[in-house]
Amino acid sequence: MKSTSSFGSYTTHEGVAARARWTVAAQTGLLSTMHLTACAVVHLAVGVLARTVLSTxxxxxxxxxxxxxxxxxxxxxxxxxxxxAG
Known part of the structure; x- marks a missing residue:
């Protein structure tokens, strides 16, 4: 399901602005990098915490x-x- 909304003079499509200064590819790349980094930090923290708790x-x-x-x-x-089945 795709959502489209207006933000000022820009039309956004799932967080990517079509008429922004950055190209859609650059915006998508930045969002992907931010998501990857956030996931890596969370998984690293969970792993360290699990090792600490479960080793004792x-x-x-x-x-x-x-x-x-x-x-x-x-x-x-x-x-x-x-x-x-499918």
């Missing part, structure tokens, strides 16, 4: 491992069923 609690680490493994199997099964 081996039993919790085992539980997390089993739960995440079961969730990955469930997601894989769902994707397989969806692929075969």
């Amino acid at each position: 609690r081996p039993s919790a680490a085992g539980v997390v491992t089993r739960i995440s493994g079961a969730m990955m199997i469930a997601i894989g099964a769902f994707l397989l069923v969806e692929r075969l």
Whole structure:
């Protein structure tokens, strides 16, 4: 679903202004880089926190491992069923 709105004299399309100083490609590249950076920072923080917490609690680490493994199997099964049905 695409949304279009007016912002001043610019028409924006999902956050990209068609008549801005930067080209659409440059705007898209900047937005992509910002998203990639934000995701990298969040995932790094989660990884460091998880390692810190789970290294002091081996039993919790085992539980997390089993739960995440079961969730990955469930997601894989769902994707397989969806692929075969669709």
